[in-house]
Amino acid sequence: MTHEQLQAFLRVAQEGRLSRAAKRLGLSQSGLSRQLQSLEAALGTRLLVRTPGGAVLTDAGERFLPHARRALDALAAGTSELERLSNTPRGPVSLGTLHTVGAYLLPDIIPAFAQRFPDVRPRLSEAMASTLEEGVARGALDLAILSLPVRRADLVSQKLWEEVLMLAVPRGHRLTKSSRPVTLGDVVEETWVVIPSMSGTRALEAECEARGVTPKVAMETDNAEAMRRMVERGLGIALVPELMARDHAARGFDVVPLAKSGLKRQVALVHRGEGYLTAAARELKSFIVESVRAMPEPWGAGRRGGAPSGQRVR
Template identity: 30%
Template sequence: MDIRHLQCITEIVRRRSFTKAAEALHLTQPSVSKIVKALEEELRVELFVRDGKQVKLTDAGDTIYRHAGPILQLFDGLVTELNELVYLDKGTVRIGMPPMAGARFFPAVIKRFQERYPGIAFRLVEEGAKKIEESLADGSLEAGVVLLPVDAAMFETYPIVDDRMNVLVAPSHPLAGRPAVELAELAGESFILFNDNFALHDRIIGECRNAGFEPRVSYESSQWDFIGELVGAGLGVAMLPDTMCRRLGPDLARAIPLTRPVIPWRLAMAWRKDGYLSMATREWIRFTRELFADGAGSGTANR
């Protein structure tokens, strides 16, 4: 038994005629009779009694007809909802986004996407890039913003922003007037870092070790603007992307280009190569890839 059987039986009862049911279903009358006959043989029951020109249900036929209505309503609802998903009239984009990326690059992008697809909802998961990469790997997120590099064998990506890290110090700090600073010069400083859910946490510590010292970490936070406030209060030095440093302003903290080494800050949209992607997420990836490729994202920084 399948949906076609239920549709035929329902139309025959509604229209009290095999011929009229065939017309409603855009089939021939022999085709409708064949469908009913096949179902009767499958179930080993008689569904209709032909009394002259009248078509009447048997007890078995009546049982099927009573259950057919709710089943067909559910099926119609299923088809409608699937069509809405396919044609992007509804759906959900669940995306992981680090605080810095969400604050700087995506509000205008999300607005443009929802202007085109108002029925699609967003579920933003705000985590550090390291945590987002883990969530993409285990399948709990379909797409997310990560810090490059990532495992190219596991993830598909496209670039969002190419920036570099600055050293952030209080205006009264001895390095505040310098045009540039080398990482080794920070060996005696107290560091304010993102917490260990962020890829920058491990990367900065690793670069310090490469420069010959173990950083003394005084504070950790998940919020870039709070890190800026801590630096401005003279509680330590930090490293933030140039893009975000410019949002803090020189009265709060001074941003100094970091040299030897230059630490890149390259963000990308990522998704698992073998992972499931909903229709809405597929369109989000296509839509945003085009925006960032033509520079219409939200002021991407190119260096």
């Protein structure tokens, strides 16, 4: 049965005549009759009987009437709740992010967002860019902060910033005392701590392959904090984004810039489109974009993005 069939039944029960009920509903009398016949067919019983004095409810119709009213009331309440949800930021919103962004940027953003929108509950998950992209496409994630490029043409992307990759080395490492600029080719034979599939790891593997060298990987991890702490303990060196390196003086590692490396990553906020976002997700998206724009420049002037929301990545 449909909303229209229930509405037709209730209107006839209220008006007592099909002609008046049809006029109130904006239907022809034959159209109203078809709605009633379809409802009776779905229920397997007669609900109304036409008499010279008008439409009269059968015993089954009398019994069904309060249930029909409750059903329409429940639908109206549900519709009202969804309309309220679409306009009021509340409830859960799922945000996927790169490990480095989750550890080094979001702690500066999410607490302020929670203070402004206490009825919104962000759910944070961390993964590789490809996993995040698929999570957004499947609807498992409302939003994701990941590195470009995005391979799916059905997702919407807004670039947040661009940053170069740098070497994180243990304190006092010989590379910090180099008298000339360090290139990636100079360090391919170092011992490494890596995050597989990270842009820096792919660049390292390509450089090693070009030079006929097998990378000396002391440890693979999927956790940025674990990688940093292993570097601090002297296990090896790592390629890290500027975001992760900006507070290195307060931590236990040094940073060595790479000369003319061209190694960089572009970070973007990705979702399926405005129509798929709840009010909570829309507010979190806007808050992240504005927070990044308002932050002191930690990654170099002019590296921030600003592509219009809704630009599709091809």
